[in-house]
Amino acid sequence: MKTLILMAHPHVDNSYTQQFLARAAQIENVTWHSLDSSMPFDVAAERNLFLDHDRIIFQFPLYWYSAPASLKEWEDLVLADQFDTMNFNEKQLGLVISTGQPSDAYERGGTEHFGMGEITTPFQAVALKLGMTFLPPLIISQFAYQTDEEKAQLLIKYQRYLTQEPLNNLQVKITWLISRLNQLELDEATKQRVQLIMTELQNGTERLSDLQDTLALIKREGEIDG
Amino acid sequence: MKTLILMAHPHVDNSYTQQFLARAAQIENVTWHSLDSSMPFDVAAERNLFLDHDRIIFQFPLYWYSAPASLKEWEDLVLADQFDTMNFNEKQLGLVISTGQPSDAYERGGTEHFGMGEITTPFQAVALKLGMTFLPPLIISQFAYQTDEEKAQLLIKYQRYLTQEPLNNLQVKITWLISRLNQLELDEATKQRVQLIMTELQNGTERLSDLQDTLALIKREGEIDG
Numbered sequence: 001m002k003t004l005i006l007m008a009h010p011h012v013d014n015s016y017t018q019q020f021l022a023r024a025a026q027i028e029n030v031t032w033h034s035l036d037s038s039m040p041f042d043v044a045a046e047r048n049l050f051l052d053h054d055r056i057i058f059q060f061p062l063y064w065y066s067a068p069a070s071l072k073e074w075e076d077l078v079l080a081d082q083f084d085t086m087n088f089n090e091k092q093l094g095l096v097i098s099t100g101q102p103s104d105a106y107e108r109g110g111t112e113h114f115g116m117g118e119i120t121t122p123f124q125a126v127a128l129k130l131g132m133t134f135l136p137p138l139i140i141s142q143f144a145y146q147t148d149e150e151k152a153q154l155l156i157k158y159q160r161y162l163t164q165e166p167l168n169n170l171q172v173k174i175t176w177l178i179s180r181l182n183q184l185e186l187d188e189a190t191k192q193r194v195q196l197i198m199t200e201l202q203n204g205t206e207r208l209s210d211l212q213d214t215l216a217l218i219k220r221e222g223e224i225d226g
Numbered sequence: 227m228k229t230l231i232l233m234a235h236p237h238v239d240n241s242y243t244q245q246f247l248a249r250a251a252q253i254e255n256v257t258w259h260s261l262d263s264s265m266p267f268d269v270a271a272e273r274n275l276f277l278d279h280d281r282i283i284f285q286f287p288l289y290w291y292s293a294p295a296s297l298k299e300w301e302d303l304v305l306a307d308q309f310d311t312m313n314f315n316e317k318q319l320g321l322v323i324s325t326g327q328p329s330d331a332y333e334r335g336g337t338e339h340f341g342m343g344e345i346t347t348p349f350q351a352v353a354l355k356l357g358m359t360f361l362p363p364l365i366i367s368q369f370a371y372q373t374d375e376e377k378a379q380l381l382i383k384y385q386r387y388l389t390q391e392p393l394n395n396l397q398v399k400i401t402w403l404i405s406r407l408n409q410l411e412l413d414e415a416t417k418q419r420v421q422l423i424m425t426e427l428q429n430g431t432e433r434l435s436d437l438q439d440t441l442a443l444i445k446r447e448g449e450i451d452g
């Protein structure tokens with residue numbers, strides 16, 4: 001699976017969030033593409049990039065409850081002429097949105113009045129229109145106030161958002177984490193501890209799998225009885 | 227009351243809808259301002275225009291469930307630096323949105339999946355953020371298929387949307403219509419018929435006013451008894 005990050009930010013040099021994400025995105029099969037520095041758009045080149053990737057990420061700071069103008073310009077120009085009526089049902093659309101407000105500001109009754117789900121409706125509608133699978137948005141709240149540990153967790157969450165397939169599946173998440181742990185270069189003592197953690201994770205995954213089988217069996221029996 | 231129409235359309239010469247609305251908007255105290263032909267924006271001039279008007283209209287064809295990029299660019303640049311934290315509680319924000327789909331496409335369960343209220347959430351959030359009163363959007367569906375009579379009704383509805391204050395009040399609506407009828411230049415026979423209609427409208431308004439007084443009285447008595 002190949003992932004394309006369409007990053008919209010008019011002042012990326014001032015954005016610690018985007019610089020952090022840019023470093024985190026330096027992994028295999030992930031393409032980082034800055035929209036503001038690609039304007040005016042070469043529409044044919046943009047379409048080729050889009051076609052060449054499976055998971056498309058709209059990534060941006062929330063400006064006036066939407067993306068910066070550059071991303072809208074990209075949508076208006078690239079998703080036009082025939083392209084807007086094509087069906088991309090093997091592609092996925094994800095959103096990575098950074099905000100300067102705490103996460104509870106974007107809930108009904110929060111200080112911003114509307115939930116993030118309502119605010120991002122236009123993007124979900126774009127995904128539906130194009131036949132794409134819409135991924136639950138990854139919201140990054142107040143990056144500047146995050147501790148080092150929170151940033152480390154964000155890094156993992158972000159890399160999973162870019163590369164884990166399918167995205168929301170606990171067993172796949174554990175397999176993803178184990179493969180990441182295997183890639184680490186560690187000293188012998190740490191290696192042994194990590195090995196223990198991986199064994200535990202693997203055992204947990206197997207127990208989980210057994211439980212799911214049992215659950216499925218019970219449900220089937222319930223249906224036969226019912 | 228002064229009204230500013232911020233019209234966003236990248237190809238206005240091809241838009242019969244916007245040309246029709248431009249003619250309809252040639253009335254007193256209404257300023258028509260094309261955003262696409264004002265780019266790159268003179269931010270200070272745009273802010274002065276905004277400050278100088280009471281009712282601001284974002285007017286555009288629906289592109290990807292939002293406004294064309296030029297309006298977003300206007301928001302990103304004009305509503306920035308201090309301006310984004312000011313309170314404009316004496317101003318109103320309205321939306322005039324044209325769509326190529328029938329109106330029932332933009333309802334939950336409709337072919338576009340989401341309601342126009344959900345789709346326009348980001349604009350309502352902008353109004354709330356700036357302390358402005360958000361007006362119920364005026365949606366123009368499939369203008370090209372409208373009959374002459376439907377277009378005549380749209381013209382009245384649009385002019386009311388631009389100038390009637392307050393917007394959603396039946397008595398004010400009738401007063402608005404009577405003042406419009408008075409401005410018409412008519413032959414003697416038509417004048418007499420229009421005069422009759424106006425008298426009926428005025429009588430109706432007075433009866434409505436009486437009924438509202440009675441209703442208020444009943445409610446007050448109910449509260450005293452309860």
